Amino acid sequence: MTNRQLGAVMFAPAVLFIILLIGFPFVLAVLYAFSDARIGSTGFHLVGLENFRSILQSPSFRKALQNSIVFTVCAQAIVIVCSTILSMALEKPFRARGLVRLLILLPWVAPVSLGTIGWKWILDSIYSVITWVLIWLHFYKPYSAPMWLGEPRLAMASVILVHCWRLIPFSTVIMLAGRSAIPKEIPEAASIDGAGFWRTLFHITIPMMTPIISVALLFGIVFTFTDMTVVYILTAGGPFDSTQTLPSLAFATGVQGSDLAAGAAISLFLVPVLVAVAYFMLRVAHRAEVV
Amino acid sequence: MQRSGFRTVGARIVHVSVLVVFTILLAFPFYWMVIATFKQNIDLYTVENNPFTFNAKPTLDHLRLLFGETQFVRWLGNTALVGALVVVITLLLAVPGAYALARLTGRWGQRLGIGIFLTYLIPPTLLFIPLSRVVALLGLQDTIWSVVLVYPSMTIPFSIWLLMGFFKSIPKELEDAAMVDGLTRFGAFIRMVVPISISGILTVVIFSFTLVTQEFVYALTFISPESNQMVGVGIPIFLVRGDVYFWGSLMAACLITSVPIAVLYNLFLDRFIAGFTVGAVK
Numbered sequence: 001m002t003n004r005q006l007g008a009v010m011f012a013p014a015v016l017f018i019i020l021l022i023g024f025p026f027v028l029a030v031l032y033a034f035s036d037a038r039i040g041s042t043g044f045h046l047v048g049l050e051n052f053r054s055i056l057q058s059p060s061f062r063k064a065l066q067n068s069i070v071f072t073v074c075a076q077a078i079v080i081v082c083s084t085i086l087s088m089a090l091e092k093p094f095r096a097r098g099l100v101r102l103l104i105l106l107p108w109v110a111p112v113s114l115g116t117i118g119w120k121w122i123l124d125s126i127y128s129v130i131t132w133v134l135i136w137l138h139f140y141k142p143y144s145a146p147m148w149l150g151e152p153r154l155a156m157a158s159v160i161l162v163h164c165w166r167l168i169p170f171s172t173v174i175m176l177a178g179r180s181a182i183p184k185e186i187p188e189a190a191s192i193d194g195a196g197f198w199r200t201l202f203h204i205t206i207p208m209m210t211p212i213i214s215v216a217l218l219f220g221i222v223f224t225f226t227d228m229t230v231v232y233i234l235t236a237g238g239p240f241d242s243t244q245t246l247p248s249l250a251f252a253t254g255v256q257g258s259d260l261a262a263g264a265a266i267s268l269f270l271v272p273v274l275v276a277v278a279y280f281m282l283r284v285a286h287r288a289e290v291v
Numbered sequence: 292m293q294r295s296g297f298r299t300v301g302a303r304i305v306h307v308s309v310l311v312v313f314t315i316l317l318a319f320p321f322y323w324m325v326i327a328t329f330k331q332n333i334d335l336y337t338v339e340n341n342p343f344t345f346n347a348k349p350t351l352d353h354l355r356l357l358f359g360e361t362q363f364v365r366w367l368g369n370t371a372l373v374g375a376l377v378v379v380i381t382l383l384l385a386v387p388g389a390y391a392l393a394r395l396t397g398r399w400g401q402r403l404g405i406g407i408f409l410t411y412l413i414p415p416t417l418l419f420i421p422l423s424r425v426v427a428l429l430g431l432q433d434t435i436w437s438v439v440l441v442y443p444s445m446t447i448p449f450s451i452w453l454l455m456g457f458f459k460s461i462p463k464e465l466e467d468a469a470m471v472d473g474l475t476r477f478g479a480f481i482r483m484v485v486p487i488s489i490s491g492i493l494t495v496v497i498f499s500f501t502l503v504t505q506e507f508v509y510a511l512t513f514i515s516p517e518s519n520q521m522v523g524v525g526i527p528i529f530l531v532r533g534d535v536y537f538w539g540s541l542m543a544a545c546l547i548t549s550v551p552i553a554v555l556y557n558l559f560l561d562r563f564i565a566g567f568t569v570g571a572v573k
Contacts, residue, residue, distance in 0.1 A: 006476055007395025014388035014407075014447055021422070021444035022410055028421035082313070089309040100310060102557050103318040109556035110321070110549035111505040117527045118320035118545055121327065121538050127335070129323065129342045142338070169317060177564050215568055226414035229507040233527050247416035247508075254420040255512055264420045271417070278409045285405050 032264035039258040051265040060241045064249040065269060067156070071245060072224045075163040079220055080213065082164070083171035084206075090172065091179055108169035116233040119162050123148040123234075152242035155235050159243050162230050167223060171216040178212025179205075211284055218277045218284075225273050246270055321549070327542035328353055335539060353539030357530075362518055363544055366525035369435050373521065374503040376439045381446040381499045386492065388447070389454030390480055394463075400455075408452040411445070415508040423512050437513040438521065442506065446499040453498070453566040457491035458484065494562045501556045504548070522548050 055061045131145040228247035237244035254263015329349040340346040392400040431437040469479040510521040
């Protein structure tokens, strides 16, 4: 048996598995999106663009699409800034660094559904610790404090907050890995030549970190844009669909509402973002290969 | 001189405050779980009480409720069983696959590897609707076998990618020497390469197991009976009765489950991150 044949035999089971459980369902999702499939009915007709026409007209879909974009952009902007700062602080050696690192990483390494339920308690309508502190500081009178998850704007901000909380640690460790690859001599030489902290930061460190920042950003975009867990647990899309995102709306429509066709059509709106991310990821990987 | 002295002191203050502020913000929800776990309900649900201190004696009631009157232990068992099975399936498929890509497929191995890696980016929220039908057709709905079948599709791509990098770092001469000594290529892989790759394989084991404990969407979609739940869905969905949240036991369950997983994941994190950086860091 040649190397090539052995390679094919060893590689085939994994590829077959991936095709059966990722490729085939994806084709099925596309097929559903153009059909009238429902849970419980065996009939199945292709209806062309009918599903897309009706979801594009529905206000809750438009709101969900808008939210998905707003949540992703806001969360990633905050995450990139915070994790750049945090990774700079974590890079220098200091006492108890291992413990601090574990504490900082907890939000990423603990199961997301459990961290989110912790936030649900922190943001509780009556017993919220944030409310208690605000009343204690006399910003609000007792019983007149805002309901964090009950008012549309505050609920949206809460969802963004939890996404940031979860992704800052992830982004930070990726950037730490990137910073450790920058030769220390270059920023040092710059500062000897008289470049101050900010000039070194903006003209040397950040440009050299661009590839790694883009990797952190690309993963961050996928993790926020396609996430359903945070929204589902924190607000279940409410109040009045104000925090619904594409994935949570697809779940509400396709699984809870039994409308497989519409649910699949909504999910497919995730694809353009995924394709764009994959394209940029390939460019980063390609550049790394060439250098 | 004076000025630079001020500067270093200033830089130190900034450094320490950045660390302190971020640590508090990021770890706070877990600290809050600890507090809620041991507080009596009367203390927990009195708005006027200072929430940061114990206004009544600490209690173990929430833990007693959690272990005695809920299915929590059962969910932990389900999750451990699914985790173990997914780890086995992942290893059986990803280890040979990664070796083939690293050694046997020549130039297009790297490209194929990146292609496989990119499938890791496909989220459950894209495929859960068609997969729920597939699972139903196979008669696996509402059983843990549905997730045993589906989870490897999430673990295999990233595992292949991680192991590929690992196998490439092993000198080729090792297998060449073994083959001169009469082993076949496959024999050299099993007897020589796998044993010295134990740390890479262990990384894949931890990655796959923690991914099983963290997944939410598939488990929520495929499994409805309370007793067959995975821990990540059981706690946030089934510890809530109607609209009543038992915050004490809910927070206890979150804490007991997350901390071991977090510590385990943290031990291997640097290796996962090396995989995530797609070669952008050398």
